Amino acid sequence: MISAVASRLAQTLLLIFGVSVLAFLFMDLAPGKYLAEMRLNPQISQRTLAALRTEYGLDRPLAVRYALWLRSVARGEFGFSFAYNSPVAPLLFVRARNTLLLTITATLIAWGIALPLGVWSAERFGRLPDRLLSWATAALLVIPDLALALGLLVFAVRTGRFPVGGMTSLDFASLPPADKLRDLALHMTLPVAALVLSALPLLIRHVRAAVAEVLNAPFMLAARGHGIPRRTLLYRYALRAAANPLISLFGFSIGALLSGSLLVEVVMSWPGLGPLLLESILSRDVYIVIGGTLFSTIFLVSGNFVADILLYWADPRIRTKSGST
């Protein structure tokens, strides 16, 4: 067990290293560099640009830049942002925290809705309620994420009950703690709603498919024959048997905690990783992008790791393999 975990850890480190190298490579391939926009600025001359380029180390070869970046990582700075003129790590941490606040809430709520709905739908497979849910899912799939987010903002303006974007009100610092929580919750409602609505179709469909598969299995009939109540049947027996693909999906949900909310954050001006990353991508502020990529990689890998562990725990059939071979 320990050796498995250790080897997994080693593989992860290797992976992160590989991701950083490839990310550097990709960024180098992409046309346009950080100072490109300044070139269009009539007030800045070529000489100043050339000097700035040297200062930022943009004219050194790729390998040298990578080595310098590694050194910066060792110092805990994770590189240097051209635009902000400051180390990358503090910039990322604050925003990552804000993003996680949003995505963890949204993931819990999405799964909390998808599981019961999917099970309910699987029970009534092919009948009218199931079909209605199918239509709703199809309709949700069709709406572009951006339009969904904008639509929710329009809803906020029309009803006036919700703040139009942002994370905290202007007076946040002076509010008593209970009000602070309320303010935060109010600001979170719409972005979380957007995230949940866009994640639901996938989750519901998978839960439904997986549970429908096992509902009429012989062991289910046997359990019913034993007189086990319906709710226990559904959740402790059927769901566990159907858990396999769902656990992998859950692993993905964890993996997407940092990266899945980019669009929603930008539209709803949530101060998370999304707007920072997007602007850095577009302005080629490379070290922020690489730092952000690495953060996301860590989450991705952890998500898959958790999923694998859960798989082993939940599905005895996989366990037998490791036991018997």
Place this chain on the structure above:
Amino acid sequence: MKNRRAGPHWRRTFLCSFALLFLSLGQAAASPQQKSIKEELFVLPGEVGKRGGRLVFALRGEPKTLNPLIAADTRSREVIGIMQADLVHINRATQLTEPALAKSWKISPDGLQYTIVLRHGLKFSDGQPLDADDVLFTFRVYLDENVHAPQRDLLIISGKPITVRKLDARTVVFRLPKTYGVGERLFDGLAILPRHLLEKPYQEGKVSQIGTLATAANQWAGLGPFRLKEYVAGQRLVLERNPYYWKTDVKGNRLPYADELVFLFVPNADAQVLKFQSGETDAIAQLSAENFSVLSRQLRGYTMVDAGPGLEYNFLFFNLNDLGEKTSPELTRKQKWFREVRFRQAVSAAVDREAIVRLVYQGRGTPLWGLVAPGNRRWGNEELAHPPRSLERARALLKDAGFSWGNGPNGESSLLDSEGKPVEFSILTSSTNADRAKMATLIQDDLKQLGMRAEVVPLEFRSLLDRVTQTKEYDACVMGIASYDADPNSDINVWLSSGGTHLWNPSQEHPATAWEAEIDRLISEQMIARTFAQRKKLYDRAQEILAENQPMIFLASPDILAGAKNSLGNFQPAVLEPYVLWNVEQLHLKNAPENAPR
């Protein structure tokens, strides 16, 4: 007060004088709302407003720094403009210069020396006094080659830097190497830096590293109407009134009126519109025509203003670079068409500018035939022809140039060059700029009428810039530039063949054509000419040459659209940046209670 020996007469006098002394001390101790006798303040004409309240605006993203020496992005410069002040300022409404930190300036008869006298008794936002040493220090830092300040290039005239010298504690003398037609406009936007805060970092070589957004409020100072109060990462920047600001209104009240100014970071343009509609922000600027229409339809407590034509010009240009052997044969073949002036004139004749104004700007714009947009009051060449759209003229020009028409693969008529090959090329545009993408689509359809097949290729902006300025592998492109000042000097890199934004053939070592050489000469002359009449004559001729040769086919210029809550007083959007906040010190909330709680 136990002086009972004094008679009632004495006591009354004593009490009165004590009271008077107490009151005057109290006045002096109170926040410096009263002018101290030694300060020379700038009196602004205009509506007198109420003091107090908080102004909230949205920024299209986060500023990256507060330090003028490294600010390269628009947001940082917007914010810095509010926290800093310059010696001479261009009034955005009149487009003329006015004294700012300088009380007056004198230009020597030979035009090479500017003597600037500072106002008396001014202080930075942390209370430290301003004097000529600060000015000297500021320009020393700007001109220092090791600092790489972007301002340095503005202070290099004809290849040599200007020099600065102090005459006394209030007077500074600038010496230019050559006469400069732009004159005192060159000082606009050059913030005067606080020597008491920056001298030490400068001597340690670290002056570019300070002034980040995380700077503590008491470690940063400027001469602008507002000073730093609080920064919340990713969310907002809060500024508070600078109690030492050097402007007053006509009644003598010290400006700014507002207690606080908050910038919310809202990266998405539509989200900004929604925030304005819901009343969370007090004003909105840089609106697209569609959003302006939407907002104008339901006026809930706000007013929308079309400030008239601005200084932005959009244009189509072709790749006229001379790449030698590195050119692909495809591009060489196409460049034969592009270099033919009648080809470009034909394209210009075929473009439906009126449709562009109508469909892209919903009528809130003007068609353009030259670089100087109608928002520029003084410098446009009135004599320039504005030929209406004419497909016949275009066809005649093409026929003259040796093109012919044949039947394409789908049976439709297609334009063939002198070798019988069909005329096809791609038009690049930025994928994020919806307006220009629309223009490209309209042009594509216009050119179809001439038999040309144009593909619209949207590229992400950086990739686009890379292609146009670095690799130069493209056919044609639609771009736009917004001049930051009415003076021709703001577009100098577009005019000069050696300029970086001379987009169709940038950064040339020698002018590639005779007309570009002529333009270079005219522009360089107008740079050193001293009177407006002389400069205008030269500039008019340059515009004529540009119109004859059409390296840039001008399309349209949008109006400046803005809106504000009805409770915002002194809202006067201008067509120069910053459109709404240029008079931020005079903006006030009409329903603000005195000393509103924060």
Place this chain on the structure above:
Amino acid sequence: MRTRHRLAKWLVILGVLHAIVVCAGFFAPYDPIEQDRKNPYLPPMPLHLMDAQGHLHLRPFAYALKLREGTFDHYEQDIGQPVPLKFLKYGAAYRVLGFLPARIHLFGSEDTRICLLGTDAYGRDQFSRLLYGGQISLLAGLLGAGCTLSIGLCVGAAAGYFGGWRDDALMRVAELFLALPWLYLLFALRAFLPLSVSPLKAFFLIVAVIGAVGWARPARLVRGVVLSAKERDFVRAARGFGATDSYLLRRHILPETSSVLLTQAAILIPQYVLAEMTLSFLGLGVPEPAPSWGNLLSNLQQYSVLVSYWWMYLPALAMVPFFLGYLGLASSLQERLEPYKIERRSPGSLA
């Protein structure tokens, strides 16, 4: 018996829908790229049978729309100008299946156009654009989903079945694929493609790339199922009988993954159709003036369109039957292929 009928029903529905899209030239009244600059953002023109005077017409007609003076996009019906709908009319030229030239359309009108779903910013007929757009979008969706699922299936099955270091290696590669910032590679790819490559071809190339890159998620799902399936009794039994790996995979294990694959397919196709909207943001989408569902819907991403021109939503509504069709097809296929035949033996079998 019932499952077979259900499957047939979905196949027929999808078949008809796709046929309409394939023959877009016939069903669409006008050229999808023809601009009408005098009529931008025309609202949909409803068809009437009874006119203002109360007369019944045999032929459905619509009223022409005139621009209200002084406005940019407000139109009103011109009651005095009815435009009759004509069936089997000759109109703009098109090609059936790309090579047979034809000019006959199901319906059309003289002079004034009847725009059933209104027009867009350039005055192009949305209904025609919707039909033609389906051609590109459905192809992109099927292509992308096909690439993704086939690669995902192979890799996931290999990882789950062989296990050990191969599993680890493949899963780490999958994680690498998921983690990398592909945006940059896409920028670079677009930059490397010469501009003379027809943007349409470039688009399909990009779709293939996205499909090829997106295999990591289905691979993990498949791997999970295979891990569990290969220890089942019937697999062990078959192995005991001397079955080879490929036989086991083909006959016993892979069918277990069908439910996951079908669900993924039903979700991926619409996702790839709509992914084109993000691609356009990068400049990699379907280029102007060609229509696609992605770029029809991307208009909705602007606030002004969202609140002013409600008919721009209609393409989304039109897509719902397609996606429902795919979801239904996936469900009924799942029923058909399931080892535990999902039947409704008695109503509420679990209640």
